[in-house]
Amino acid sequence: MNPTRIFNFLKRYALKHPFYVAVYVFTYFLKDFSFDEHFYSKEEIIKKLQEGKSIIRFGDGEINLLLDLKNHYHAFSPRLKSMMKEIVVSYSQKSSYILSVPIFINYSNKKLKEIGKFNVWLPFKVMFFLIFPKKVSYMDAHNFYYNQYFENVIAPVFKDKIVVYITRKETIESLKNNSRIPWSRCIFIEAPEHNALKEYENIKHNIDIELSDVSPKDIVLFFAMGPAGKYIIFEYSRIGYQCLDLGRGVEVMFTEKSLQHLI
DSSP states (O other): OOHHHHHHHHHHHTTTOHHHHHHHHHHHTOTTOOOOOEEOOHHHHHHHHHTTOEEEEOOHHHHHHHTTOOBTTBOOOHHHHHHHHHHHHTOOTTSSEEEEEOGGGGSOHHHHHHTTOHHHHHHHHHHHHHHSOSSSEEEETTGGGSTTHIIIIIGGGGTTSEEEEEEOHHHHHHHHTOTTOOOSOEEEEEOOSSOGGGGHHHHHHHHHHHHTTSOGGGEEEEEESOHHHHHHHHHHHTTTOEEEEOTTHHHHTTSSOOOGGGO
16 A cells, blocks of 8 residues: 555544454455355345345445445435444344345455455455354345346246335336336335435335235335435344345346446
């Protein structure tokens, strides 16, 4: 690291997150620093979804919140940070949800440097070391970015369900105009694109209205509303509702668009 980058790094993290700084500096120079966590295969994901598991995805944006920083979809909030941490530390094999993290945690520092992803994913690896459960199974957080993954792996599990989309206005309009969407009954609940925590209770109220006369086994909720939506999934999955955190994947489902270049 160059001197300016070192100074900025210490200025940002040293006082609030000394353990993060210590682990980051130590592991920065370890060529083989990596994990060996089990990531569910496609077949295992299908089985878990058939059993009713929900999915919550964590990426670099959620790591930012855990480090008292903003992310692309939300300003920093102590409440939101607490929510994100609760999702992480509560995770186990028996959880009602699958926690989805980048498979790059299993890549060594050397390999990450070779593919030009070292500076992107070392912060996640450090936070994974500090607070994430080990020796449990995870899903790759980028699965919904792979071409046709949703259509081929996820959608068939829910072919007979009522689908509730919770996402921004522009995406809702796009979904309504997509004749390739296979579900006969879709419900749309609008959420802000940014800083959705401000509307958290209103969004939950709107969801509750739609769920009031439907059995949990007949419905699935697709979320694309940033980090606040992840905690709604955390709450609703624990009371029997199946929820999927699709993120930007909801924008490309059943289209010719691709997000694979973002992986």
